[in-house]
Amino acid sequence: MVKYSSKLKAEVVGEYLQGRTSMQSLSEKHNLPKRQVSFWIQKYRLSGVDSLKRKKTKRSFSAEFKIDVINYYQTHDETLAEVSARFDVNKCQISSWRTAFNKHGIEALKSHPKGRKSKVKNDKKKLRHLINKNELDQLREELAKKNQELYDTKLENDILKKSMTLFGTSKDAKKHK
Template sequence: MVKYNSVLKAQIINEHLNDGTSGAELARNHQLPKRQVNRWLQQYRLNGIETLKWHKTKRKFSAEFKWNVINYYQTHDESLAEVAGKYNVLACQICTWRKTFIRDGYSGLGPHPKGRPTKMKRSKKQIRQL
């Protein structure tokens, strides 16, 4: 996935606001995918310029936050893209959280241990000798 500079995103938003240029024209002028430009414009309309900043660290979401997003999506008559823009997450994340919630329930939304499980259990004696 290509990461675009925040300055470029702000420049495109400014051109759209000042000149009234459409997303397709902006995409053609800057040689960017039309879908990406339209996504930036939608994010800006829903939550302002702050949503277009690049996150330097990996964001971690609590199980409660994920459940709130899923609940909002299921109870309101809004598209997945609109809900994603409102909560500043990716639409595919909401789909994944929803599938996990349907399969595993609320406990599936919580954090999971990372990495590969160990193949052999070490006894305390072996650990001390190392």
């Protein structure tokens, strides 16, 4: 995708609005597609000069915003290009949101974590959490964990004792003696 400077966009829109030339002659003069010139003019008319500036940062949109854009597109008699210019979002982005919403519902519009899950345990988070607690709470928490471990061990030991009384020693153990 070709990226055009904000200066070129402003120059082309300014020439058109002054009435000196048509879209066709502007596109030939600057060696641009006519649709691109038309899109810039439309964006300028709907959103002003700021819409011609390039975005430096990656933007993220909430699920509510996405739903609002989809609802606006479906309820108003405007083209996808007009809606994209009005909300300052790419046409293909609106189209993909709409498709995802129709297939999977609102859950598809919510943001999801990117990338592979970490295999390393989050020990740093646990340490930060422990530092924030006071020492007495830390000791109580450790004691509760140890008590739970002791209970689990006793329960496991009781199960093993009962299974030994029910089933006796295994036949393989008798053969080896």
